Amino acid sequence: xxxxxxxxxxxxxxxxxxxxxxxxxxxxxxxxxxxxxxxxxxxxxxxxxxxxxxxxxxxxxxxxxxxxxxxxxxxxxxxxxxxxxxxxxxxxxxxxxxxxxxxxxxxxxxxxxxxxxxxxxxxxxxxxxxxxxxxxxxxxxxxxxxxxxxxxxxxxxxxxxxxxxxxxxxxxx
Numbered sequence: 001x002x003x004x005x006x007x008x009x010x011x012x013x014x015x016x017x018x019x020x021x022x023x024x025x026x027x028x029x030x031x032x033x034x035x036x037x038x039x040x041x042x043x044x045x046x047x048x049x050x051x052x053x054x055x056x057x058x059x060x061x062x063x064x065x066x067x068x069x070x071x072x073x074x075x076x077x078x079x080x081x082x083x084x085x086x087x088x089x090x091x092x093x094x095x096x097x098x099x100x101x102x103x104x105x106x107x108x109x110x111x112x113x114x115x116x117x118x119x120x121x122x123x124x125x126x127x128x129x130x131x132x133x134x135x136x137x138x139x140x141x142x143x144x145x146x147x148x149x150x151x152x153x154x155x156x157x158x159x160x161x162x163x164x165x166x167x168x169x170x171x172x173x
Contacts, residue, residue, distance in 0.1 A: 008131045008132055008133060009131065011131060011132050012129035012130060012131055013129060015129060015130040015131070015132070015134075015135055016127040016128065016129055016130070017072060017113070017127060017128040017129075017130060018127060020130055020135050020138065024138065024139060024142060025037075027139075028142070028146065032146065032150060033060060034058050034059060034060050034065070034150070035058075035059045035060075036056050036057070036058050036059075037056065037057055037059070038054055038055065038056050038057075039055055039056065039057045039067075040055075041055045044057070044067065046067070048069065049071075050071065050075065052071075052072070052073050052115060053069055053070065053071045054069070054070045054072075055067060055068075055069055055070075056068050056069075056070060058146075058149050058150075064104060065104060065149065065150070066091075066104050066105045066106065066107070066148075066149030066150070067104060067105075067106045067107075067149075068106065068107040068108065068109055068145050068149065069088075069106075069107070069108040069109065070109050070111075071108060071109070071110045071111070072109075072110075072111045072113055072115075072128065072138075073111075073112070073113060073114070073115035073128065074112040074113065074114065074115065079110065079112060081112055082112065083109075083110060083111045083112060083137045083138075083140075083141050084109075084110050084141065085107055085108070085109050085110070085141045085142075085144035085145045085148070086107065086108050086110075087105065087106070087107050087148045088106040088107060088108055089103060089105060089106050090103075090105050090148070090151075091103065091104065091105040091149075091151055091153075105148055105149045105151070107144075107145040107148045107149055109138075109141045109142060109144075109145050110141075111134065111137060111138055111141065113128060113130055113131075113134045114128055114129065115128055116128050
């Protein structure tokens, strides 16, 4: 971003988390024909580890095909820095619950952005406001999550999100 003269902090006011999520989910709908909506964890038999963690259901043609947790906010002393995606469980026919054709994949997307702020005097809440870099990171991690959740591969060991780096060294004598 050094190419252009702008202060990334000044873009925050235009990028509240909920608006960014709405745009992100719209892109997912157009590209992958999926709908993503927040669900109450108890409604699907899930739990969250922090009150600010949100659970989302990914649906195609009205049927759930996966879930992901979004742990968006920094918690000093509890979470490491950076951002990442982990698969909680993968899609599996062999491990499907009784009466289900398949176990649905679940992912967790972790970011470390500023949480919403409540003014102690007025009680007014300022939503989490994102930098452009944080938006890019959220889109990036969501891409990893979608790769995990949208897979149609039937063999479990083939369902992985991995980046391999190959280094070739040639020594000539």
